Amino acid sequence: MSMKDLGSKWANSSLILRILAGLIIGVILAFIPGLTGGNSFIELLGSVFVSALKGVAPILVFFLVMSALANAKTSGGMKNIIILYVVGTFAAAAVAVIAMYIFPLTVTLADASDVSQSSPEGIGSVLSTLILNMFCNPIAALTNANYLGILTWAVALGIALRKAPEGVRGVLSSVSDAVNTVVRWVIQLAPFGICGLVYSAVVTSGVEIFTEYGMLILVLVGCMLFVALVVNPLIAFFCFHKNPYPLVLRCLKDSGIYAFFTRSSAANIPVNMSLCEKLGLHKDGYSVSIPLGATINMGGAAVTITVMAMAAANTLGISIDIPTAIVLSVLAAVSACGASGVAGGSLLLIPLACSLFGISNDIAMQMVAIGFIIGVIQDSCETALNSSSDVLFTASAQYHEMEKAGIDFNPGRDAAPVELPNKEA
Numbered sequence: 001m002s003m004k005d006l007g008s009k010w011a012n013s014s015l016i017l018r019i020l021a022g023l024i025i026g027v028i029l030a031f032i033p034g035l036t037g038g039n040s041f042i043e044l045l046g047s048v049f050v051s052a053l054k055g056v057a058p059i060l061v062f063f064l065v066m067s068a069l070a071n072a073k074t075s076g077g078m079k080n081i082i083i084l085y086v087v088g089t090f091a092a093a094a095v096a097v098i099a100m101y102i103f104p105l106t107v108t109l110a111d112a113s114d115v116s117q118s119s120p121e122g123i124g125s126v127l128s129t130l131i132l133n134m135f136c137n138p139i140a141a142l143t144n145a146n147y148l149g150i151l152t153w154a155v156a157l158g159i160a161l162r163k164a165p166e167g168v169r170g171v172l173s174s175v176s177d178a179v180n181t182v183v184r185w186v187i188q189l190a191p192f193g194i195c196g197l198v199y200s201a202v203v204t205s206g207v208e209i210f211t212e213y214g215m216l217i218l219v220l221v222g223c224m225l226f227v228a229l230v231v232n233p234l235i236a237f238f239c240f241h242k243n244p245y246p247l248v249l250r251c252l253k254d255s256g257i258y259a260f261f262t263r264s265s266a267a268n269i270p271v272n273m274s275l276c277e278k279l280g281l282h283k284d285g286y287s288v289s290i291p292l293g294a295t296i297n298m299g300g301a302a303v304t305i306t307v308m309a310m311a312a313a314n315t316l317g318i319s320i321d322i323p324t325a326i327v328l329s330v331l332a333a334v335s336a337c338g339a340s341g342v343a344g345g346s347l348l349l350i351p352l353a354c355s356l357f358g359i360s361n362d363i364a365m366q367m368v369a370i371g372f373i374i375g376v377i378q379d380s381c382e383t384a385l386n387s388s389s390d391v392l393f394t395a396s397a398q399y400h401e402m403e404k405a406g407i408d409f410n411p412g413r414d415a416a417p418v419e420l421p422n423k424e425a
Contacts, residue, residue: 022191026196026202042195050369057145060179067172070162081397084235089296089298091235092300093330105311145361213370232248239399247395251275254391281398297389304346312350312354312367332353347372
């Protein structure tokens with residue numbers, strides 16, 4: 001078998017299984033007598049993976065957000081759906097903040113004990129740092145991985161480029177796609193990197209390290225379940241004032257289960273379009289809202305970004321007051337909207353939230369690496385929440401219009417498309 005064939009088989013095999021294999025091999029290597037003192041080559045695998053993430057993440061955020069804004073297409077009937085997407089994503093981040101207040105988790109990080117980190121001196125200090133970091137030199141922001149500055153300039157340039165010729169915006173989209181491809185290449189290294197990271201963690205801290213990872217998974221999945229089964233139904237109820245659970249459960253069954261296994265909101269778009277058709281929703285609306293939701297409706301990503309950033313802050317002894325937590329929720333929601341469509345894409349935005357507390361890029365990237373270790377479960381649940389809520393909010397917006405027009409409907413049931421009155425008539 002040629003190296004090309006071997007590489008093709010590797011790329012086409014399940015990433016989940018490869019990551020699991022890397023995790024198991026890392027644990028086994030940590031208990032081999034001749035290697036328990038620490039093996040520099042095995043540890044190098046983890047270091048290279050983290051370094052690659054550190055290198056590509058700033059470029060990814062910059063081009064992904066800029067391209068998304070420059071090429072975004074809007075429609076007048078989309079206003080309610082976009083509002084629901086934004087509210088749902090912010091609410092998910094707020095749930096994660098509250099959960100981390102109740103369960104203030106910490107994790108074991110290399111060199112964390114050597115980091116001297118003081119807590120922000122109130123919301124004034126946080127906002128001052130936020131503003132100064134936002135308006136720094138864009139080249140310096142990319143060089144120093146200042147994610148607030150990167151996000152600010154990406155948004156500004158993306159809006160400015162909306163009126164650029166289509167060819168220019170097409171080039172920008174191609175660059176964004178190319179960066180995404182590089183990210184996919186880096187993620188292909190995840191099994192090797194996780195092997196090295198797990199090996200180092202077990203050698204340093206013992207198998208007790210998996211208790212910390214287990215608690216992180218419980219909090220993350222618990223938050224996502226709460227959002228899916230409590231928060232999102234409440235949002236839907238306020239839209240159309242009927243029992244939302246038939247619709248919620250239908251979306252989780254017909255969309256969420258597929259998304260759990262595909263781990264890609266983009267790959268689940270055809271499934272969501274088919275479900276919208278069965279529910280009798282207008283094609284003119286869902287043909288735009290479903291692809292848009294796969295890009296900006298990222299409640300699960302907001303949960304991940306918030307929990308991981310607050311875990312890093314707790315580990316460094318940084319206390320977070322309520323106003324700062326609100327700013328974090330907004331920042332997590334905004335950054336989640338720029339999450340890459342690749343598996344584990346939201347993890348690369350954790351440093352953006354960490355920068356709010358002045359946490360160094362080295363520490364933040366260790367949290368990203370931990371995210372890849374627990375991503376076998378976290379990323380599947382995150383994608384299921386993201387994708388199922390695309391249909392939920394699209395349907396809720398149309399049911400809202402139907403209720404105002406006095407048209408009867410059964411949420412979550414198959415139906416023929418209903419013509420709504422023309423507002424301009």
